[in-house]
Amino acid sequence: MRRLLFSMPALLLAAPAVAADLNVTVQIPQLDVAEYHRPYTAVWVEREDHTVAAQLAVWYAQKESKEGAGTKWLPELRQWWRRGGRDLQMPVDGVSGATRPAGDQKLNFHEGKAPLGQLPPGKYELVVEAAREVGGREVVRVPFTWPASAPQQLAAKGSSELGAVKLDLAP
Amino acid sequence: MMMRSLKWSALALAMTLPLAAHAHKMWMVPSATNVSGADPWVTVDAAVSNDLFYADHMPVQTDRVVVTAPDGQTANVEHAFTGQYRSVFDVHLTKPGTYKIAAVNGGLFASYEVDGQKRRWRGEPANFAKEIPVGAKNVDVSESISRVETFVTNGKPSDAALKPGGKGLELVPVTAFTDLVTGEPATFQLLLDGKPAAGLKVSAIAGETRYRNAQEEIDVTTGKDGKFSLNWPHAGMYWVNASTQDDKTSLKQAKQRRLSYSATLEVLPQ
Numbered sequence: 001m002r003r004l005l006f007s008m009p010a011l012l013l014a015a016p017a018v019a020a021d022l023n024v025t026v027q028i029p030q031l032d033v034a035e036y037h038r039p040y041t042a043v044w045v046e047r048e049d050h051t052v053a054a055q056l057a058v059w060y061a062q063k064e065s066k067e068g069a070g071t072k073w074l075p076e077l078r079q080w081w082r083r084g085g086r087d088l089q090m091p092v093d094g095v096s097g098a099t100r101p102a103g104d105q106k107l108n109f110h111e112g113k114a115p116l117g118q119l120p121p122g123k124y125e126l127v128v129e130a131a132r133e134v135g136g137r138e139v140v141r142v143p144f145t146w147p148a149s150a151p152q153q154l155a156a157k158g159s160s161e162l163g164a165v166k167l168d169l170a171p
Numbered sequence: 172m173m174m175r176s177l178k179w180s181a182l183a184l185a186m187t188l189p190l191a192a193h194a195h196k197m198w199m200v201p202s203a204t205n206v207s208g209a210d211p212w213v214t215v216d217a218a219v220s221n222d223l224f225y226a227d228h229m230p231v232q233t234d235r236v237v238v239t240a241p242d243g244q245t246a247n248v249e250h251a252f253t254g255q256y257r258s259v260f261d262v263h264l265t266k267p268g269t270y271k272i273a274a275v276n277g278g279l280f281a282s283y284e285v286d287g288q289k290r291r292w293r294g295e296p297a298n299f300a301k302e303i304p305v306g307a308k309n310v311d312v313s314e315s316i317s318r319v320e321t322f323v324t325n326g327k328p329s330d331a332a333l334k335p336g337g338k339g340l341e342l343v344p345v346t347a348f349t350d351l352v353t354g355e356p357a358t359f360q361l362l363l364d365g366k367p368a369a370g371l372k373v374s375a376i377a378g379e380t381r382y383r384n385a386q387e388e389i390d391v392t393t394g395k396d397g398k399f400s401l402n403w404p405h406a407g408m409y410w411v412n413a414s415t416q417d418d419k420t421s422l423k424q425a426k427q428r429r430l431s432y433s434a435t436l437e438v439l440p441q
Contacts, residue, residue: 072208078439081205082350086327139441 020111020119020147021170024056026128027163030102037133038099039161040073042080043107045116046125046141052084053124054116055092057107059099076131079139083127111147119146126154130161140165147171195219195228197433198410199236199272199321200378201262204349204437206325211264213323214250215272218257223378223410224435226257231274231319233258239332241268241325268329269322269349277315277339279422283307296422312425316340321435324349337365340413340432345398351438358400360393361413363430367397371413375401378408406440 024043043057058080061070071090075081090096095115109116123145131137138161142154148169155166199217206213216224217231233251240246251260264270279299281292285307294302303310316339328347335341345358361368375389391399393413403409414431 066210068207068209072206072211074207075203075205078352079441081207082352086205086207 021168022109022111022116022119022126023168023170024107024109024126024128025164025166025168026105026107027158027165028100028102028105028130029158029161029163031135033135035134037135038101039130039132039135040070040077040099041128041130042077042085043126043128044080044083045119046083046127048123050083053119054109055084055088055095056109056115058085058088058090058092058096060090060096062098073131073133076137077129078131078137079127080129121146126165126167128158128162128165130158132161136161138162142167144169195221196223196410196412197231197274197276197317197319198224198435199231199274199319200224200408200435201272201321201323201437204321204323206264206323211325212261213264214259214261215321216257216259217274220256222380223376224408225381228256230254230256230258233260235274235276236260237273237275238262239271239273241266241270241329241332243331243334246270262323264323264325267326269324269332269347271320271322271332273318273320276317276319279312279314279420279425281310281312281424283310299422299424310424312420312422313427313429314420314422314425315429315431317429317431317433319433322348335362335365337362339364340368340415340430341365342411342432342434348434348436351403351436352441353403353406353438354441356400356402357436358398359411360397361399361432362397363415363417364419367395368393368413368415369395369397371397371415373399373401373411373413375403375409375411377405378410403438406438409436409438410434411436 041059044052045054047053060074074085112118126142129139138158140156140158140162142156142165144154144167148171152169155164157164197219199215201213201215203213218226219229220227230253233248233253236248238246238248249261249263278293279296283290285304292303318339328349333343335343341362343360345360351357361371371393373391376386393399410433412433416427416429420428
């Protein structure tokens, strides 16, 4: 209680200075298929030269096995894998997690805090890649400029393995 | 002068053409080129055939296969099996980085006649003099080095296993061998005896030749630095091949050295 009282004014003071939020909504579509597995999904921010500015999320099967907890199939997220997924040692705190069900998956990131960290002003792309066992694979990109001068809503739409990908930027 | 060199090259062509026309392709195809997880394995098909990559002619002898781990050490060829048309073996990728899987064939070959009987010999340069009988007639000696390779990466690509041995034709990466995608040209360097192989033709043919009516061979020529670039028209397993010949034999009785290099490389969609 005491900590809460203390931290609240601190938060209020700090909030305007630290600024920007980056909120992502990834829609995982409901699919009518005989054999459904939740997709492996990766979310990251790319610089203009396609290098990775921030790894935001990667969802994969967490079931324990001799071959590793789902990590055997991570290269199926092909673009993510070659853009930097293969440089990571799984699990990554605050980034990796279990696969998610169909529906809108909301993710909130704050500048200066892991996993977004500090993003220097510039042009970027939010990239979402999904690959599904016995299914397909799709990459959706949402270009954006950082930081946003006013609240901004950007979106792109997948056609098979991903639904709408929304990016809300708060200055 | 002109006339003479023309005659010579025509003769050389005539000598190589029948061979070239019958040259089957030797290949190894791994089940994956990028692996991950706590206990990654790949299984590899190895065969000699005309159609890529259909095993319908001859298996590759697995005792010719050498697997080099990312630390440069030799790794085991596991669960090797040789059938009528293909060999199969597994590689356990216990270390992070790029593995080289190579099958090297060749050596010194001789044909000769003793008492009107045709005979053949294969062996080391040092043994040639004592193993070919005195008085052998029509001794014809040739040498060849043929290298067939493929690559698999566990995690992040590395190149310690890809250091050239300095003998025959070899390929070294500029673009990582296991990081190839459509829409991004790949550059490699061809070496001959460890030095840039300039002006050599390199061809790339995508697999699944059975399902199209043309080879759709992509031909490029290496530059002065031995480098060449390939633009992949579509995703798939590609067989990249180069061959040449010279007179740098390890035995003076051998007039010609035939050299070839092939690699199976996987190109993924963007």
